[in-house]
Amino acid sequence: MPEYLWLGLLADRLGERESAVAGSTLAHISRDHEPQSPKPAFALTSDYSCLTSGAHSQIMSDLEKRGLLRRVSEALCPLLALYTDCPLAFLLKHESAYARAVDLDTALATLKRVSLDMLDRRGRLAMIAQTTAVHIRLAAGELRIPKGTPFDNLDAIFDYPDTEDSTALASLVRATLTVPTQVLQGESPWCSYFWRHGYDVSVCEFHEEPDVGPPAEDDTLITDLLRVGSDFRLAVVKEVTADWTRARIDLSAPLKSEVLGALLARQVRFATAVAGSPDLWAVDVGRIVLRCMVDTHITLAWLIRQGTNESYNAFVEYGLGQEKLLLEHLRSRLDETDLFTAQLKERIHGMKQWIDAQLMTELLPVNVGAWSGKNTRDMAEEAGCKDIYDLSYSPHSAVLHGAWNAIARTNLRFCANPLHRLHRVPSFREPPLLLESMIQAVEVLRSTLTEWRAAFDVPLPDDPACGNFLKQALGRCSEGQG
Ligand SMILES: [Zn+2]
Numbered sequence: 001m002p003e004y005l006w007l008g009l010l011a012d013r014l015g016e017r018e019s020a021v022a023g024s025t026l027a028h029i030s031r032d033h034e035p036q037s038p039k040p041a042f043a044l045t046s047d048y049s050c051l052t053s054g055a056h057s058q059i060m061s062d063l064e065k066r067g068l069l070r071r072v073s074e075a076l077c078p079l080l081a082l083y084t085d086c087p088l089a090f091l092l093k094h095e096s097a098y099a100r101a102v103d104l105d106t107a108l109a110t111l112k113r114v115s116l117d118m119l120d121r122r123g124r125l126a127m128i129a130q131t132t133a134v135h136i137r138l139a140a141g142e143l144r145i146p147k148g149t150p151f152d153n154l155d156a157i158f159d160y161p162d163t164e165d166s167t168a169l170a171s172l173v174r175a176t177l178t179v180p181t182q183v184l185q186g187e188s189p190w191c192s193y194f195w196r197h198g199y200d201v202s203v204c205e206f207h208e209e210p211d212v213g214p215p216a217e218d219d220t221l222i223t224d225l226l227r228v229g230s231d232f233r234l235a236v237v238k239e240v241t242a243d244w245t246r247a248r249i250d251l252s253a254p255l256k257s258e259v260l261g262a263l264l265a266r267q268v269r270f271a272t273a274v275a276g277s278p279d280l281w282a283v284d285v286g287r288i289v290l291r292c293m294v295d296t297h298i299t300l301a302w303l304i305r306q307g308t309n310e311s312y313n314a315f316v317e318y319g320l321g322q323e324k325l326l327l328e329h330l331r332s333r334l335d336e337t338d339l340f341t342a343q344l345k346e347r348i349h350g351m352k353q354w355i356d357a358q359l360m361t362e363l364l365p366v367n368v369g370a371w372s373g374k375n376t377r378d379m380a381e382e383a384g385c386k387d388i389y390d391l392s393y394s395p396h397s398a399v400l401h402g403a404w405n406a407i408a409r410t411n412l413r414f415c416a417n418p419l420h421r422l423h424r425v426p427s428f429r430e431p432p433l434l435l436e437s438m439i440q441a442v443e444v445l446r447s448t449l450t451e452w453r454a455a456f457d458v459p460l461p462d463d464p465a466c467g468n469f470l471k472q473a474l475g476r477c478s479e480g481q482g
Contacts, residue, residue, distance in 0.1 A: 001118050001421075002194035003044040004177075006076055006088060007129035008118045012110070013075035016158055020132045022072055027136040029062045030055070041140035043133040046188040048087035056090040063091075073098065078107040078114070082201050085193055108202060115418035124160055127170045131157040134173050143176065198419035205416035206425065221476060222278055225438065228472045229275035232442070235465035240268055240449070247456035256303075256312050257456075263300040264452050267293055271445035274438050275469065282430065284399055284410050286437030291396035293444045294388055298376055300448055301383035304455045311372065317364065318371030320355050325366050327351045388447070392440070435477055442466050442473075 010019035027042035033055040034040070040047035051059070063069040073080075073091045080092035081102045092098075117125040135154050137143040145151045150169035157173070160166035249257045270293050274280045280289055303311060330348050334341065355361045372379060380389035398406040413427035446466035453460065 001115065002191045003046060003188070004126075004129045004133055005079060005115060005118055005194075006045050007043075007132045008114050008125050009079055009111075010072065010075045011125055011128045011132075012114045012117075014071060016128045019075070019128065020135065022068055022075075023132045024136055024139060025066060025068060026059070026063065026072060028139065029059050031140060032062075033058045039140075041137045041142040043136040043140075043142075044188075045087055046190045049190065051087075051090075053090075060091065070098075077102055078111040081107045082111060083194060083197055085197070087190055112202070112418050119418055119422065121174060122170070127157055127160050127173065130173050130177055131169070134176055195421050198417070198421070202417055202419055204420060204425050206413075207416040221479075224476045225435070225473060226276065226278070228469060228476065229272070229277075229438070232275050232465060232469040233272040235468065236268055236272060236445070239461055239465045240264065242461070243449075243453065243456075243458045246458050249456075253309070255316065256307075256309075259312050259315055260300060260303065260452060260455065263296050263303075264448060266296050267300075267445045267448045270296075271441045271466075274441040275473075278433060281433040281435060281437045283434045283437075284406070284431050286434055286441075287396045287399040290392060290437060290440055290444065291400045293441060293448075294392045294396065295376065297388065297444055297448045297451075298380045298383060298385055298393065301385050301451045302372070302379040304451050305383050306379075314373075315371050317359065318367050320359055320364055321366040323351060323355055324361055324364050327355070327361075385447075388444070392444075435473075439470065439473060439477075442469050446470075 007019065007023050010023050013019075014022055027047075030042040030048065030051065031039055034042075034051060036050065040050065042048060060069055063072060069091070076088060076091060077098070080086055080089045081104060083089070114125070117123050118129065120126055121130070131154055134143065134151070138145065138151065150156065150165065150172050153165065154169070156163065156165040156169045158166075160170055244261070247257070270289055274286065274289055280286050299315075303315070307315075327348055330344060330351075334344060334348075338344070352361055355364065374382075376393060377386075377389060380386050380393065397403075408424075410431045411427055412424040413429065414422050415425045443466075446464075449464075449466065450460075452458075
């Protein structure tokens with residue numbers, strides 16, 4: 001875009017047909033005063049960087065004779081006044097009185113408006129500019145096109161996009177200019193300067209965009225779902241409590257039931273939190289919670305299907321070891337002069353007591369690897385839940401860790417300043433809500449409950465809360481869509 005922007009500015013100010021003549025004339029005169037060979041076509045702004053100051057004077061003199069100097073300078077003024085290192089800036093230096101009178105705010109507004117039009121390569125202004133560039137290159141002999149192509153009638157572009165001839169010509173023009181432009185934009189000092197200086201000329205623009213959450217008419221749906229979610233919380237807590245009383249807990253070795261009970265309660269907590277809070281239906285936060293739930297499910301399923309007594313001990317020791325590690329870090333940071341020393345000491349004491357009540361802290365190993373010695377993928381495979389790993393654990397990990405494929409979609413948006421080459425800036429929009437998050441969270445809880453019930457010989461209740469919730473929530477969603 002920076003290479004052809006000058007032609008867009010000419011078209012904007014002088015009118016389309018006159019700009020084509022003026023642009024071609026400036027290029028033609030410049031070729032006449034460029035002694036080096038091979039000489040550029042002077043279709044690109046960068047082409048003008050090879051001209052000497054002597055050539056500048058001769059070009060301006062020739063333009064003056066043709067009555068074009070003032071008109072071309074005025075048309076290019078928004079660019080040349082703001083980008084003083086532009087290879088075409090010599091045109092404005094000559095018009096020093098005019099240059100001094102330029103209102104930079106107006107120049108910036110014009111430049112932004114024209115740049116925005118030029119960013120759409122298929123737009124009318126951009127097509128007029130690009131066709132003029134092709135005309136210049138044809139006249140310079142830089143392009144050699146056989147007869148019988150749409151290039152035979154470049155004037156057809158003035159009917160763009162209303163006639164077939166004009167659209168055929170436009171697509172040929174774009175195809176012709178695509179390759180050299182891409183190459184040059186990566187290399188030309190003018191393009192680098194244009195984009196870099198664009199940041200100095202004007203700041204990033206964050207266009208007001210509506211949050212992409214559900215539209216207002218979905219409010220009824222959300223209210224309905226929240227009611228279903230609230231009922232679900234009460235029902236599932238009641239149901240799991242009843243299940244627990246039916247389960248055969250071996251109090252001679254209660255650790256297994258404690259570990260599995262804690263994992264189950266964590267799933268209930270997450271699923272009911274998601275079901276009851278639209279904030280957790282957002283595509284990012286929702287998937288982070290789902291990822292935690294899937295992780296918990298794999299641990300529980302693996303312990304139930306593959307775990308030995310040693311596995312349960314290893315799980316507990318690993319957690320206590322992590323707590324011991326934190327305790328040591330806190331202890332090393334104890335600073336007697338700190339205002340909060342007393343509270344910190346109390347916290348450390350409490351942590352040590354909590355660990356000691358389970359295993360003597362001094363005897364506790366600190367393991368920095370995985371507690372089971374296996375990675376989650378292997379555990380999922382061994383626990384028969386590879387599907388849930390592939391579909392939920394792995395993709396949601398990107399959201400959890402803030403990988404590029406997750407954050408580029410949710411946390412960036414395009415800068416609205418056309419002088420900023422469509423770079424991306426932080427986005428603080430609310431991400432879209434995903435009703436699936438709620439459904440999936442309860443699905444995962446249902447799978448976890450199935451595993452847990454099988455392990456403790458607890459029968460499935462007649463009207464299970466998860467199944468009931470899913471039926472109602474899916475019913476509301478399909479009504480909402482219908
Ligand atoms: Zn920007």
